[in-house]
Amino acid sequence: MAIRGSLREASLPDVLQLLAMGKKTGCLSVTHRNNFGYIYFDRGRIAYASIVNRRDRLGDLLVKAGLLTRPQLDTAISMQAADPSRRLGDIIVSQRLVSREALHEQVRTQIEEAVYYLFTWSQGTFNFEPDIRPEEQDYLAAINPESLLLEGAHRVDEWSLIERKVPSFDVVFDVDREHVQQSGVTFTPIQDTVLALLDGRRDVRTIVDESGLGEFEVGKALYGLASASFVHRVGRTKTADPAVSDARVEEHRNLGIAFYKTGMFEEATREFRRVSELRPADHGAPFYLGLVLIRQGKWPAAVAAYEEAAAMSGARPAIFHNLAYALERLGRYDEAQAALEQATTRGGRDDARVRMSLGVLALRRGAVADADALLTAARSLWGVRPPAPAWFHYAGLAAAMRGELDRAIALLREGVGYHPHAAPLYNNLATILERRGSYADAALAAERGLQEAPGFAQLHKNAGDYAYRIARYDDAFDAYQRAARANPELGEDLYFKMGNIQYRRGDASGAMQAWERALELDPDSAIIRSNLETVRRATRARA
Numbered sequence: 001m002a003i004r005g006s007l008r009e010a011s012l013p014d015v016l017q018l019l020a021m022g023k024k025t026g027c028l029s030v031t032h033r034n035n036f037g038y039i040y041f042d043r044g045r046i047a048y049a050s051i052v053n054r055r056d057r058l059g060d061l062l063v064k065a066g067l068l069t070r071p072q073l074d075t076a077i078s079m080q081a082a083d084p085s086r087r088l089g090d091i092i093v094s095q096r097l098v099s100r101e102a103l104h105e106q107v108r109t110q111i112e113e114a115v116y117y118l119f120t121w122s123q124g125t126f127n128f129e130p131d132i133r134p135e136e137q138d139y140l141a142a143i144n145p146e147s148l149l150l151e152g153a154h155r156v157d158e159w160s161l162i163e164r165k166v167p168s169f170d171v172v173f174d175v176d177r178e179h180v181q182q183s184g185v186t187f188t189p190i191q192d193t194v195l196a197l198l199d200g201r202r203d204v205r206t207i208v209d210e211s212g213l214g215e216f217e218v219g220k221a222l223y224g225l226a227s228a229s230f231v232h233r234v235g236r237t238k239t240a241d242p243a244v245s246d247a248r249v250e251e252h253r254n255l256g257i258a259f260y261k262t263g264m265f266e267e268a269t270r271e272f273r274r275v276s277e278l279r280p281a282d283h284g285a286p287f288y289l290g291l292v293l294i295r296q297g298k299w300p301a302a303v304a305a306y307e308e309a310a311a312m313s314g315a316r317p318a319i320f321h322n323l324a325y326a327l328e329r330l331g332r333y334d335e336a337q338a339a340l341e342q343a344t345t346r347g348g349r350d351d352a353r354v355r356m357s358l359g360v361l362a363l364r365r366g367a368v369a370d371a372d373a374l375l376t377a378a379r380s381l382w383g384v385r386p387p388a389p390a391w392f393h394y395a396g397l398a399a400a401m402r403g404e405l406d407r408a409i410a411l412l413r414e415g416v417g418y419h420p421h422a423a424p425l426y427n428n429l430a431t432i433l434e435r436r437g438s439y440a441d442a443a444l445a446a447e448r449g450l451q452e453a454p455g456f457a458q459l460h461k462n463a464g465d466y467a468y469r470i471a472r473y474d475d476a477f478d479a480y481q482r483a484a485r486a487n488p489e490l491g492e493d494l495y496f497k498m499g500n501i502q503y504r505r506g507d508a509s510g511a512m513q514a515w516e517r518a519l520e521l522d523p524d525s526a527i528i529r530s531n532l533e534t535v536r537r538a539t540r541a542r543a
Contacts, residue, residue, distance in 0.1 A: 003015075003126075003127070003128040004125065004128075007030070007032070007122060007123055010126075012118055012126065013153065016145040019041050019044065019128065019145070023044035024044060024128070024130065025131060026041055026129050026132050027039070027132040027262045028126060029126065029258070029259075029262040030118050030124060030126045030127075031126075031267065035051070035124075036258050037049070037117070038050060038052075039114075039115060039118070040132070040134045040140075045145070046115065046142075047133075047141060048111060048140055048141065049111045049114040051114050052255055052258040059073040059077065061110050062092070062098060065106055065212060066212070068092065068098060072092075072095075075095075076088060076097070079091050108143070111141050111143065112143065113216070115148050115152065116148070116152050116155050116214075120155070120159045127262065127263075131452070131453065133421060135261075158216075162219040166219050169208070171204050171235075172200060172202065172233065172235050172236060173198050173231045174198060174234045175231050176232065179229060180195070190213060190221045193211050194207060194211060194218060194222060203236065204222065207222075249278050252275045253272070253284060253285070253288075255267075256268045256269075256272045260288060260295070263295075265295060273289070283309055283312055287305075287306075287309050287319055289305045290302045290309070302322075306319055306322050307323065310339075310342070317343040317344075317348030317354065318343075320339045320343035321340065321357060323339045324336040324357055327339060328357075336361055351381065352388075352391075355374060356375060356378040356390065359371045359374030359378060359394060368402055371394075371398045386419075389425060392414065392415025392422075393415070393425060396408045396411040396415065396425075397428065400435070405436045406436075408432050412425055413429065416429065423453035423456050423459065426445050426446065426459065427446070427458055430449065431462060433445060434462070434465070439469060442462070442466055458487075460479050464477070464494075473504060476497070476501060477498060477501045480501075481498075484498070492518040492522035492528065496514070499511040499512070499514030499518065500531075503531075508538070511531075512532060512536065515535075
């Protein structure tokens with residue numbers, strides 16, 4: 001269940017404590033004006049945190065900390081470009097440039113600093129989306145939020161003082177050189193670093209980026225220097241014309257992507273539309289807007305967004321691929337096929353996702369053998385990387401539709417091995433195991449899927465079916481109730497079986513109510529209608 005609120009009503013430390021005590025897993029996103037940050041939780045502990053539009057990539061962190069030189073980083077990035085399956089951190093460690101322990105410690109420090117910075121936001125909104133996990137990172141931490149709260153509170157208190165001298169990060173300071181020379185004061189190493197960068201042109205944000213220090217360290221140093229009149233404000237950095245500023249466009253784009261990843265779709269739509277206003281010919285804005293619409297299930301609007309992007313010169317294969325997906329969901333298979341052919345001719349011939357979509361489209365049209373061949377061919381295009389969860393979903397489905405249940409089960413077991421959090425794969429595995437008669441294994445697969453997605457209605461229904469089949473009717477009824485709460489429109493079979501169980505219990509009224517709901521979903525069902533009429537006659541006879 002999502003949690004939303006205002007930082008004026010609930011402070012961020014209070015929210016963190018709530019999530020920690022509830023052992024929650026998901027993403028807490030925090031928005032303040034044009035600033036956006038997020039904290040990922042794994043069973044109540046902080047796994048990752050970052051602030052959008054801050055320079056906090058792993059390589060930059062290591063260079064700023066003096067653990068890696070810029071040429072060494074450039075070499076490692078080139079090696080990763082040649083082999084995208086390798087993570088940058090693994091390359092750096094394998095080259096013995098940085099130890100794995102030092103790598104982990106640096107990223108952990110970045111996570112902590114991001115959380116401390118978010119503590120300073122007293123206004124804005126927060127949004128927690130459960131069961132969202134970070135994209136693959138070189139390192140995920142497991143930090144107890146309570147360990148950050150005391151230091152965070154201390155920093156918040158100090159920030160209230162710092163802001164008297166450093167009201168924002170676009171302020172520019174200059175040094176009173178004569179005062180520095182005459183004072184004879186010994187500065188701290190951090191103050192020395194900051195003083196060396198102050199030149200009347202760099203703003204506070206630039207000082208943070210170039211010093212390798214955190215916002216809090218730079219702010220505290222500037223507060224002390226300004227209080228002693230060693231530095232003074234000389235103005236603010238000029239804001240570039242937003243209509244032509246690449247930085248401004250990228251800021252909105254980055255915010256939109258971050259909002260999209262954390263499920264804040266209205267906010268993401270606003271940012272991508274702003275990009276389109278600033279750069280009408282920008283391909284990325286309608287592309288990402290289409291992704292937002294797809295996540296919301298707004299298929300006609302998604303088609304319109306991708307058709308707009310496809311009409312631009314130099315449209316990339318990914319645009320046609322996503323257009324095909326939206327068209328496929330609307331049942332417009334011929335148009336989807338044409339869009340995939342466009343993706344192929346524009347450079348997507350060896351794209352595993354394009355080939356997979358061709359297989360999915362063949363499956364939708366009932367050409368199971370063709371679909372199986374296309375999906376098999378798509379797998380080789382992933383190279384050494386594991387295919388996406390969707391590939392295992394459709395490859396397993398194609399194998400099952402060809403009657404090759406053992407192969408389907410093997411594919412889905414492999415899929416959950418690579419993607420242990422993909423609940424739909426457990427659902428498919430449970431369904432096919434049931435078809436093969438492996439009811440106990442099917443129940444275990446459904447239970448495992450529910451651990452990943454407690455609100456997955458079909459998995460609750462499947463678990464209920466397995467219990468129903470072996471006459472564990474109380475367990476079955478409980479599972480069916482959970483399925484009905486998660487998706488009241490799941491299907492007539494759900495309510496039909498719920499009615500059967502209630503009738504066995506002697507609850508004729510409850511049985512009739514369930515069967516009436518089943519008949520609403522399937523008015524042509526003779527057996528449901530017959531059951532209803534039988535119970536109604538018996539009820540009238542007793543009356």
